Amino acid sequence: MAGKTLYDKLWDAHVVRADPDGTTLLYIDxxxxxxxxxxxxxxxxxxxxxxxxxxxxxxxxADHNTPTDPGFTTIADPVSRLQVETLDANAxxxxxxxxxxxxxxxxxxxxxxxxxxxxxxxxxxVCGDSHTSTHGAFAALAFGIGxxxxxxxxxxxCLIQKKAxxxxxxxxxxxxxxxxxxxxxxxxxxxxxxxGGTGYAIEFGGPAIQALSMEGRMTICNMAxxxxxxxxxxxxxxxxxQYVQGRPSAPQGALWERAAAAWRELQSDADAVFxxxxxxxxxxxxxxxxxxxxxxxxxxxxxxxxxxxxxxxxVKRQSMEQALRYMGLQPNTPMTQIxxxxxxxxxxxxxxxxxxxxxxxxxxxxKVAASLKQALVVPGSGLVKQQAESEGLDRxxxxxxxxxxxxxxxxxxxxxxxxxxAGEHCASTSNRNFEGRQGVGGRTHLVSPAMAAVAxxxxxxxxxxxx
Amino acid sequence: xxxxxxxxxxxxxxxxANVDTDAIIPKQFLxxxxxxxFGDFLFDEWRYHDHGEPGMDCxxxxxxxxxxxxxPRYQGATILLxxxxxxxxxxxxxxxxxxxxxxxxxxxxxxxxDIFFSNSFKSGLLPIPLATETVDRLLREVEAxxxxxxxxxxxxxxxxxxxxxxxxxxxxxxxKECLLNGxxxxxxxxxxxxxxxxxxxxxxxxxxxxxx
Numbered sequence: 001m002a003g004k005t006l007y008d009k010l011w012d013a014h015v016v017r018a019d020p021d022g023t024t025l026l027y028i029d030x031x032x033x034x035x036x037x038x039x040x041x042x043x044x045x046x047x048x049x050x051x052x053x054x055x056x057x058x059x060x061x062a063d064h065n066t067p068t069d070p071g072f073t074t075i076a077d078p079v080s081r082l083q084v085e086t087l088d089a090n091a092x093x094x095x096x097x098x099x100x101x102x103x104x105x106x107x108x109x110x111x112x113x114x115x116x117x118x119x120x121x122x123x124x125x126v127c128g129d130s131h132t133s134t135h136g137a138f139a140a141l142a143f144g145i146g147x148x149x150x151x152x153x154x155x156x157x158c159l160i161q162k163k164a165x166x167x168x169x170x171x172x173x174x175x176x177x178x179x180x181x182x183x184x185x186x187x188x189x190x191x192x193x194x195x196g197g198t199g200y201a202i203e204f205g206g207p208a209i210q211a212l213s214m215e216g217r218m219t220i221c222n223m224a225x226x227x228x229x230x231x232x233x234x235x236x237x238x239x240x241x242q243y244v245q246g247r248p249s250a251p252q253g254a255l256w257e258r259a260a261a262a263w264r265e266l267q268s269d270a271d272a273v274f275x276x277x278x279x280x281x282x283x284x285x286x287x288x289x290x291x292x293x294x295x296x297x298x299x300x301x302x303x304x305x306x307x308x309x310x311x312x313x314x315v316k317r318q319s320m321e322q323a324l325r326y327m328g329l330q331p332n333t334p335m336t337q338i339x340x341x342x343x344x345x346x347x348x349x350x351x352x353x354x355x356x357x358x359x360x361x362x363x364x365x366x367k368v369a370a371s372l373k374q375a376l377v378v379p380g381s382g383l384v385k386q387q388a389e390s391e392g393l394d395r396x397x398x399x400x401x402x403x404x405x406x407x408x409x410x411x412x413x414x415x416x417x418x419x420x421x422a423g424e425h426c427a428s429t430s431n432r433n434f435e436g437r438q439g440v441g442g443r444t445h446l447v448s449p450a451m452a453a454v455a456x457x458x459x460x461x462x463x464x465x466x467x
Numbered sequence: 468x469x470x471x472x473x474x475x476x477x478x479x480x481x482x483x484a485n486v487d488t489d490a491i492i493p494k495q496f497l498x499x500x501x502x503x504x505f506g507d508f509l510f511d512e513w514r515y516h517d518h519g520e521p522g523m524d525c526x527x528x529x530x531x532x533x534x535x536x537x538x539p540r541y542q543g544a545t546i547l548l549x550x551x552x553x554x555x556x557x558x559x560x561x562x563x564x565x566x567x568x569x570x571x572x573x574x575x576x577x578x579x580x581d582i583f584f585s586n587s588f589k590s591g592l593l594p595i596p597l598a599t600e601t602v603d604r605l606l607r608e609v610e611a612x613x614x615x616x617x618x619x620x621x622x623x624x625x626x627x628x629x630x631x632x633x634x635x636x637x638x639x640x641x642x643k644e645c646l647l648n649g650x651x652x653x654x655x656x657x658x659x660x661x662x663x664x665x666x667x668x669x670x671x672x673x674x675x676x677x678x679x
Contacts, residue, residue: 016666017659023641025659027666029677037559039500050653053663056679065498079498079521086500123677130558130582144582146560147502148589148652156656158663162639164581194485195552195578228552230581251676259676294485294555315550319484413557415494434489434556436512 003269005166006235007201010141010266014124016158026161028153029123032109033060033096035087036415037128041151042090052094053157059118060091061099063108064415068378068405080416107381107407110134110348114218115383117247121236121263126153131348131431133224136233137217138240139266141201143230164230165275167200168268171208173282178465180358181216182350182429182448184208184280185223186288190298192278197229200276203268204234208282214243215354222349223431226295235267287464289335290433290446292323297433299335301451301463307331326435327443328423336461338445341424343368343375343456344438345402345449347412350429351380353387355449360393362453362467368401369459375402376418378410402456414439427455469591470649474572474619476545479535480609481510486549487556488583492565496521505561506568510536536569540613548605549576553594554583563590573619575626577602588642591649593621595636621647 004012016025038060045052052058065080075081084101091098097118099106105116110131113119125135125142128150135142149159169188189196202224209217217234224232234240241260244250251259268274286300297320299306308320308331324331329338345351345359356379368375377397379385385407388394394404411418412430414437420426422441429452433444447455454462496508499521507525514536516529530537536544547566553576554562563586566574572592577599579587587594597605608628609615618627621643626634645652656663671678 017662019641021640023639025656025663027663027670036497040502040560043500043502048653054667054678077498083498083500120676122674128558128560130556132558144558146558146563146582146586146589148560148586152653152656155653156660156663157667158656158659160641160652160656194555195580198552198578198581225556225582228555228580249679251679255676259674262674294487296485315484318482322483413489413494415497432487432489432556434487436493437489440493440512440518 002273003271005268005272005274006139006203006233006266007141007166010122010124011163013122014141022162024161024163025158026124027158028126029057030118030125031058031153032113032125032127032132033058034064034109034127034129035062035083036064037147038090038150039083039086040147041154044151045154050155052154055094055096057157059097059113060087061106061109061112062087062101064409064413066101066408067416068408068410068418070406072406076417104382104386107384108348108351108409110222111351111380111384114138114214115247115381117244117250120244120250121240121266126159130225131222133230133232134218134222134348136221136224136231137214138244139233139236139263141231141233144225164201165199167197167202167229167276167278168274169202169204169278169280170206171204171280171282172206173208174211175208175282175285176465178450179285179287180448180450181212181219183285183288184282185220186290186295186298186446187285188280189223189227189295190288191280192227194226194294194296195228197224197227200229201231201233202227202229204232209234210237213354214239215352218352219349223295226431236263287448287451289451289461291327291329291335292320293326293433293435294323295433295446297323301335301461303335305329305331305333305335336463338425339371339460340427340455341373342420342426343372343452344411344426344428344430345376345452346378346380346410347430348380349431350449351378351384353384355429356384356388356393359449359453360396362450362464363400363457364396366400366457368456371459372456375456376405376411377402378405379407381407411438413437427452427461468649468651471572471591471593471621471646473621474545476573476616476619477541477543478546478548478609478615478617479541479544480548480606481535482550482606484550485552485555488554488559488562489556491554491562492559493519497559497561502564503568505565509565509569510534543570545570545572546617546619547571547574548602548609549574550602551577553579555580558582560586560589563587563592567592575602575605588646589652591646593619593646595619595626597626597634597636601634
């Protein structure tokens with residue numbers, strides 16, 4: 001019999017019961033909660049007179065709607081304010097672990113979970129948010145759910161699931177200088193497409209993945225959903241264990257030793273068989289930039305905007321034409337000639353300390369291009385912000401002409417006041433370049449933090465390797 | 468949840484691949500703490516010329532006449548015919564609520580994104596994956612035939628065209644039962660409360676660090 005994949009191991013450890021047809025009641029260890037997808041679930045609980053099954057499994061904070069203005073005290077938009085107040089009332093009313101506005105530990109739920117050790121290897125982790133896949137970097141089975149499932153987990157600590165197929169994306173070799181985790185995942189999505197991982201749980205492996213920091217692995221797993229996979233994951237190694245050790249909710253003492261020993265088992269067996277294997281050579285990956293309105297519409301920075309006339313598939317051709325119309329781009333334009341209006345560095349994809357360090361290293365001592373309307377840095381959490389400030393990164397950014405903001409989701413999805421205006425091009429370290437994602441009519445180009453930083457200095461895309 | 472058994476419905480095409488949930492219901496409407504009030508804002512940026520905000524009266528907003536949902540021949544549609552990877556992107560169940568409130572009960576496409584697919588069942592909507600060639604043909608027939616309807620039979624797992632041609636589709640047996648009966652998942656799961664407690668007790672022994 002073939003060995004088990006990491007996904008098999010995580011799945012098997014959480015089966016409460018399984019029907020012969022594979023319908024499984026899966027136990028959930030950690031439930032992260034934010035203000036946007038939870039109010040209807042809390043209300044559902046109330047209406048049915050149910051209580052949370054295990055309230056200590058829940059960790060709550062507002063991130064999507066929160067302002068990023070330095071030292072803000074209120075939320076100007078009354079609709080946003082009500083949503084945040086509703087989370088506040090629900091979290092306090094049920095006595096949940098909660099990081100309110102003003103708590104420096106608050107931030108984007110996918111940055112805070114790992115930071116607090118609320119994310120641990122071997123866990124099942126859910127949140128009413130598709131980027132929950134981020135936590136798979138810790139060899140956890142982590143995936144996004146809808147609000148009905150949020151209520152289901154609150155009430156039963158379980159989800160009704162069927163097992164997905166397994167895919168190994170193996171990245172061999174070594175990344176070239178200036179090429180990052182973000183470029184790896186964009187290149188993967190460019191290769192398999194935004195539906196390539198639909199129905200699969202993806203394990204990212206190979207030497208180039210093992211060489212990444214936890215931050216880099218989180219960037220990769222974060223965007224598994226952009227490849228269509230609900231869950232992405234990376235096996236446990238020393239990097240994982242070292243990151244977790246000493247975090248506030250991580251086990252300590254004898255329990256730590258026991259946990260760490262168990263976590264070491266969280267990798268696919270050598271003879272495990274995957275339903276699909278996708279190999280990539282890290283050395284071939286160049287810095288990536290998206291040109292369209294889906295993350296699969298991506299090319300390398302030294303490439304050109306593609307020409308729909310050369311696409312044989314009529315559905316794809318139509319999508320490309322629509323995307324170019326929306327983006328206001330002409331076929332065959334070199335990517336480096338795309339002029340930018342704004343730059344956004346942040347999000348659950350690239351709002352961690354390593355991302356800010358990478359951007360600051362490029363920017364240090366230089367100035368943002370005069371043609372740019374705005375360059376924004378939004379740390380992923382209050383603790384990331386504090387750490388960056390202790391390293392002087394905030395001064396590097398502000399001296400260059402960047403705005404240094406409070407933590408939150410911000411311009412990744414523009415639910416707060418940070419947004420693009422119609423027609424504006426933005427180099428963004430976030431995860432989605434959908435129509436209107438960063439503001440109605442806004443034109444998003446997804447890039448790594450270093451690529452966003454050089455683009456901010458030049459006012460257009462530049463190959464960070466030649467910088 | 469409203470049971471879903473049979474549906475004889477007018478079909479509206481949305482002929483685009485990778486329709487994402489940001490397009491189905493833009494983010495500004497996600498600020499609502501209610502489960503209703505999304506139908507008028509379904510596909511807001513494709514449906515209207517102006518920028519939509521929560522609470523707006525949509526009766527007099529300028530409409531994009533080229534968008535199928537605005538065309539007279541598709542008014543009253545309950546079946547949406549789409550392309551590959553329908554519902555990709557964010558996990559927002561608001562996308563399903565918006566479709567439901569607009570009147571859609573069934574979506575047919577070559578493929579659906581995973582989270583959108585499972586969210587659909589929770590609100591009593593049926594997503595049906597059919598082969599790309601079949602969807603291509605249906606799209607052509609819908610366009611050529613005003614008043615084009617399909618008959619969806621969940622129990623029989625079939626989609627029947629006006630000419631009597633029938634396509635069968637796959638559906639997970641558990642989800643099918645829930646839809647046919649309008650069952651509430653949570654109630655079903657709580658029948659297994661003892662098993663959940665037993666699992667939990669064992670797990671606390673084996674991996675106590677998870678219970679923090």
